Amino acid sequence: MANYKILILGASYGSLLASKIMFGGHSVTLVCWPAEADLINSEGFRVRMPIRGQDPIVIDSRELPGEVSAADPDDVNPEQFDLIGLAMQEPQYGTQGVRGLLERIAA
Numbered sequence: 330m331a332n333y334k335i336l337i338l339g340a341s342y343g344s345l346l347a348s349k350i351m352f353g354g355h356s357v358t359l360v361c362w363p364a365e366a367d368l369i370n371s372e373g374f375r376v377r378m379p380i381r382g383q384d385p386i387v388i389d390s391r392e393l394p395g396e397v398s399a400a401d402p403d404d405v406n407p408e409q410f411d412l413i414g415l416a417m418q419e420p421q422y423g424t425q426g427v428r429g430l431l432e433r434i435a436a
Contacts, residue, residue, distance in 0.1 A: 332356060336410040338427065339417035340365050340399060344374045346416055348388045351395030358410070359399045360430065369399035402426035407434045 333355045337343035340361035347357040359369060373390035374397065380386060390397045403426050407413060413434055421427055 333411040334358070334409060335412045335414065336360065336405065336407065337414045337416050338402075338430070339415070339421070340369060340374070342418070343414065343416035344376050344390075346414060347374075347397060348376050348390060348393060351390060351393040351397060354394040356396045356398075358405070359397065360402050360405060360427070361399055363401045366399035366401055369397065373397060402430040405430055405433075 335347075335350055335355055335357050337347055337357060338360040340359040343359050347359060350357050359366075359374075361369070375390070376388040377385045378388070407430070415422075417427070422431060
């Protein structure tokens, strides 16, 4: 099976999608602010999914077969990825770094 490199713009909304992709053994890079990137790069992420009448299910990225990393938008080269997903709130796409990354993706 091929190991794909996938870029997801947005760490908050993108973490659930990233966890599903990582279950398949693929590598995911999340685009986020530098402080968030540092935290994800050092501790991974956890997704908590509520289940009615039960304790939430917790998915820990450190326990998945795929790999996760995080980066600031200015540090990303879109040409290094096989697939790019958008998972940010709409206003974030207008910020300086993200707008520049979108322009590099479009090119």
